[in-house]
Amino acid sequence: MSSMESALLDVRNCSLRFGGLSALSDVSLTINPGELVGLIGPNGAGKTSLFNILTGVYQPTSGEILIEGRRSAGLPPHLISRLGMARTFQNIRLFGSLNVGMNVRTSFIARLHHGLIRSVRRGRTFRAEEDRISKEAGRLLAYFGLEEAATRPSRSLPYGDQRRLEIVRALAAKPRLLLLDEPAAGMNPSEKDQLRLLIARIRTEFGTAILLVEHDMKVVMGICERLIVLDQGRVIASGTPAEIRANPKVIAAYLGEPNKKGADR
Amino acid sequence: MTLSFSALSAFSTKPRLGLAAGLLIAALLQVCSAGLDPYTTQVMIFAAINVILAVSLNLVMGETGQFSLCHAAFMAVGAYTSAMITGKALPSILPHFQWTGSSWASQISFLPVLLCAGLTAALAGLIVGGPSLRLRGDYLAMVTLGFGEIIRVLLQNTNVVGGARGMEGILPVTNLFWAVGGAVVTLYTMMALVRSTYGKGFHAVRDDEIAAAAMGIDTTSFKITAFVIGAFFAGIAGSLYAHAVEFISPEGFNFLRSFEIIVMVILGGMGRPVGVAVAAILVTLLNEWLRDLSGYRMVVYALIIILFMILRPGERLAPWWRQLVSRLPSLTRGSAGTKPEIPS
Ligand SMILES: Nc1ncnc2c1ncn2[C@@H]1O[C@H](COP(=O)(O)OP(=O)(O)O)[C@@H](O)[C@H]1O
Numbered sequence: 215m216s217s218m219e220s221a222l223l224d225v226r227n228c229s230l231r232f233g234g235l236s237a238l239s240d241v242s243l244t245i246n247p248g249e250l251v252g253l254i255g256p257n258g259a260g261k262t263s264l265f266n267i268l269t270g271v272y273q274p275t276s277g278e279i280l281i282e283g284r285r286s287a288g289l290p291p292h293l294i295s296r297l298g299m300a301r302t303f304q305n306i307r308l309f310g311s312l313n314v315g316m317n318v319r320t321s322f323i324a325r326l327h328h329g330l331i332r333s334v335r336r337g338r339t340f341r342a343e344e345d346r347i348s349k350e351a352g353r354l355l356a357y358f359g360l361e362e363a364a365t366r367p368s369r370s371l372p373y374g375d376q377r378r379l380e381i382v383r384a385l386a387a388k389p390r391l392l393l394l395d396e397p398a399a400g401m402n403p404s405e406k407d408q409l410r411l412l413i414a415r416i417r418t419e420f421g422t423a424i425l426l427v428e429h430d431m432k433v434v435m436g437i438c439e440r441l442i443v444l445d446q447g448r449v450i451a452s453g454t455p456a457e458i459r460a461n462p463k464v465i466a467a468y469l470g471e472p473n474k475k476g477a478d479r
Numbered sequence: 480m481t482l483s484f485s486a487l488s489a490f491s492t493k494p495r496l497g498l499a500a501g502l503l504i505a506a507l508l509q510v511c512s513a514g515l516d517p518y519t520t521q522v523m524i525f526a527a528i529n530v531i532l533a534v535s536l537n538l539v540m541g542e543t544g545q546f547s548l549c550h551a552a553f554m555a556v557g558a559y560t561s562a563m564i565t566g567k568a569l570p571s572i573l574p575h576f577q578w579t580g581s582s583w584a585s586q587i588s589f590l591p592v593l594l595c596a597g598l599t600a601a602l603a604g605l606i607v608g609g610p611s612l613r614l615r616g617d618y619l620a621m622v623t624l625g626f627g628e629i630i631r632v633l634l635q636n637t638n639v640v641g642g643a644r645g646m647e648g649i650l651p652v653t654n655l656f657w658a659v660g661g662a663v664v665t666l667y668t669m670m671a672l673v674r675s676t677y678g679k680g681f682h683a684v685r686d687d688e689i690a691a692a693a694m695g696i697d698t699t700s701f702k703i704t705a706f707v708i709g710a711f712f713a714g715i716a717g718s719l720y721a722h723a724v725e726f727i728s729p730e731g732f733n734f735l736r737s738f739e740i741i742v743m744v745i746l747g748g749m750g751r752p753v754g755v756a757v758a759a760i761l762v763t764l765l766n767e768w769l770r771d772l773s774g775y776r777m778v779v780y781a782l783i784i785i786l787f788m789i790l791r792p793g794e795r796l797a798p799w800w801r802q803l804v805s806r807l808p809s810l811t812r813g814s815a816g817t818k819p820e821i822p823s
């Protein structure tokens with residue numbers, strides 16, 4: 215396979231319909247390794263729906279998706295994730311009964327060497343692997359400033375930290391593509407600044423490509439090298455932040471609306 | 480008493496040491512059982528069997544969040560399988576051995592018999608769980624309810640196993656060692672499992688299936704695994720039960736029996752193996768008290784569950800219980816207790 219030449223993610227003419235409603239119509243886009251791409255668009259534009267077809271939560275009504283050249287159609291979500299994709303959710307979905315450290319540990323399950331029997335036997339190799347996972351999870355948490363919270367119930371974290379933990383959990387799966395769905399939602403301005411730095415750092419230190427859905431223009435314009443604009447399920451523009459800002463279609467659909475301030479929130 | 484406390488605390492810090500200590504206690508109990516009156520021994524055996532049943536159902540209901548209404552049916556599969564082996568198969572294969580409850584031949588062959596019972600029940604678990612665990616909660620409840628009834632009706636109409644009259648004269652092989660040892664092994668397995676990174680998959684499935692799948696966790700496989708492991712231990716419990724009471728009939732494994740096990744899991748706080756084990760012991764004792772009430776026992780259970788749902792003592796009990804358990808190591812060994820382990 216010519217995985218060297220193929221894009222990390224290649225979405226070809228994907229549509230998604232819910233009954234009569236078209237959440238996505240004929241969406242095509244590509245993401246290259248290590249790229250940081252912003253996905254913007256007004257509420258209901260289909261951004262989360264796009265994430266859902268990428269991750270296999272929904273099957274696209276038509277079109278196809280290739281991850282490093284491999285078709286994801288028909289694969290269950292956990293196998294699609296193992297192709298190298300991890301995500302966060304617009305409405306945070308942490309494992310509420312697990313503490314912070316354990317939430318991160320769940321990302322290692324898909325790549326475990328030990329299964330049921332070895333976990334019960336608790337032999338030497340099992341303990342070595344558990345130690346390694348503990349250390350790696352601890353290191354990731356420390357990197358994102360959450361090490362103090364490792365034994366706290368994930369539910370008890372402040373909102374901004376929960377969002378960050380979700381990112382850490384996704385990163386622990388060692389994805390080549392990270393999908394972030396409105397990670398700054400509900401954050402205060404200083405948390406947003408932190409998040410911006412964090413996303414930039416993830417990209418440089420982990421080499422992960424990121425597709426970032428975000429309403430906050432300051433966040434998106436500041437860090438993304440390329441933007442894709444969705445409106446009513448269609449890609450209406452794509453290009454550099456400067457091009458997008460100048461694009462009349464985008465201004466009409468999104469930036470130029472009277473509630474520009476609202477979109478900035 | 481201190482011994483069992485240290486076994487319990489060892490469970491939480493050094494699980495394999497806990498397993499060894501627990502098995503030692505089982506052996507000691509067996510040695511001392513000559514001094515116990517038969518009734519007390521019987522109640523202890525029932526308590527241990529209920530611990531196995533409740534702790535194994537807890538893996539399905541408490542840890543993985545799947546509703547199962549047929550645990551007693553898996554128990555029946557194990558009970559009948561093993562009764563057939565010890566009653567018919569073994570004596571016909573090896574007729575010159577002396578097949579009595581305490582003969583060494585029966586005692587030694589009981590381990591493979593228990594395993595056979597467990598494996599057959601696990602197979603039954605795979606057959607029910609495989610297709611139905613792809614469905615959502617309500618369907619699963621219906622499928623398992625139906626399966627429980629099917630097993631009961633099948634047994635009632637199979638003459639080889641005595642039909643509705645059941646099987647009697649089963650070899651009384653079960654003693655305190657097997658029953659308590661079985662409970663210890665079950666508890667160890669479940670605790671080792673849910674503490675391991677692998678075992679966190681059960682919790683992830685329970686908490687949020689969509690997020691679990693997005694993290695690469697095969698949610699269906701975890702659900703089926705929980706179901707099969709649960710059925711395996713239920714089968715072993717069934718086998719222990721059959722060889723303790725020496726008589727089994729399809730009615731003994733009906734829905735009410737499953738319900739009784741569910742009560743133990745709920746009282747034990749769903750998803751806390753030790754709590755569920757304690758609840759199983761308490762319910763066994765309650766059963767003995769309420770023996771005269773017979774039919775009204777279920778009413779009492781239902782009332783307890785309703786009270787539990789209304790008062791939710793679990794939420795208030797939980798911190799108290801966790802505190803107690805976390806103090807156990809220092810209570811019993813006087814050591815500085817727990818070391819800070821990053822993600823525990
Ligand atoms: N599960 C669903 N069932 C029906 N309609 C849905 C579903 N998910 C999303 N939609 C619809 O699809 C459209 C796009 O939604 P979404 O992808 O969430 O937008 P965005 O994330 O850009 O705000 C909306 O009109 C929404 O109501």
Ligand SMILES: [Mg+2]
Pocket residue numbers: 261262263304
């Ligand atoms: Mg959305």
